[in-house]
Amino acid sequence: MTDVKVPTLGESVTEATVATWFKKPGDSVAVDEMLCELETDKVTVEVPSPVAGTLSEIVANEGDTVGVDALLAQISEGGAAAAAPAPAAKAEKTAPAAASSDAVDVMVPTLGESVTEATVSTWFKAVGDTVAQDEMLCELETDKVSVEVPAPAAGVLSEILAPEGETVQADAKLAVIGGATASAAAPAPAAATPAASGSKDVENAPSANKILAEKGIDPASVTGTGRDGRVMKEDAMKATAAPAAPAPAAAAPRAPVSADDASREERVKMTRLRQTIARRLKDSQNTAAMLTTYNEVDMTEVMALRNEYKDLFLKKHGVKLGFMSFFTKACVHALKEVPEVNAEIDGTDVVYKNFVHMGIAAGTPTGLVVPVIREADAMSFADIEKAIAEKGARARDGKLSMAEMQGGTFTISNGGVYGSLMSSPILNPPQSGILGMHKIQDRPMAINGEVVIRPMMYLALSYDHRIVDGKGAVTFLVRVKEALEDPRRLLMDL
Structure with missing residues (x-):
């Protein structure tokens, strides 16, 4: 038997939910063939088969929450179990212990956040008893809840390793079921x-x-x-x-709802990603002394430069020239002059970053994610556009890895693509600054004593006032404005 376990999920991620099984017990699998898909609060993780053989047992069902390195399934290598089911069934009837080659371990299930041990309170089955898949074997008690342990497969309970009254750890083995592969097909x-x-x-x-x-x-x-x-x-x-x-409706902390309205409501459980977004944004508001300052930028020069060179840019670099590379370059330029906006607080220390890992917020069908463009301060316009296009596509497909969303030092959020004219972005902790871009809108402007129509955009910088003073925040926005209104400044580092 080969164990299929939960892979490393990424820094600070300790659990995942089994979303979909692509295979069922008895199916043949090839090496690296996708067995199942796990969902964390940030990304979706595919679990490939480590060996070729037959999927003999699924231990973690769809919807189960599992920790890192938890047992997901077991594979019989070479398909031997599938080739001869009848003898295994016979062995179960005459000599249950002899079916140990098809044994399935009964493990302690996920106990819940911060719960590391439990006590075996009651065994409902004895050694030698025949059990059906998902039949209750025993009950565990923790300091918070009672947990029932179902049989992961049908067979014969051949061994109990943790008797009643024993305290077991979260990853302990409770029992062994023999003849599991042979009899698993019957209860399905x-x-x-x-x-x-x-x-x-x-x-x-x-x-x-x-x-x-x-x-x-x-x-x-x-x-x-x-x-x-x-x-x-x-x-x-x-x-x-x-x-x-x-x-439940009466106990819920919400305003009374008429019966007519209630019949037309739909209650949907928040995804783990949405729960994490909600928690992190609220934590940001509760932790940082967040303040927002505003300015506006005339986009005439950037738009003219883009229109002049976009075809040549696409032909040479194979990627479209957008506005994000201009804004990224302008922010990198401003961060050099106001380094505290690119810093973070660690206890009583301020950690200044001598590099820029630029977070570019991207909307996806499941929520907002922030892939990070590393070493953005050393990249060309073409490199930035390629990186943004590639990571944006991966974000929409749910293929971003944890590493691609960690380590950002500053973030740009473009609400303008959705038509937002003005907003106050929320910090992405532990970062101390985030720039909000908005819709480009033609407005009458007074220039050199004349009223002219110009394409204007409002800019918003939200910052952590604990380490960024108002002067620094305003200076940052002014430098971004100057660089965009005269892009030649970027070339001369002015």
């Missing part, structure tokens, strides 16, 4: 039956179906929070704990 149709009885097109989690069947609750009446509306174990437990629909 039964697990699918409850889901088929509903009107949904997706199959609910087997553990959820078991709970609902025991309580006599129709799966179709339960709102699922899993992928594509799949009913997970947590949904089933909530449904059994509070069968009356009005009860």
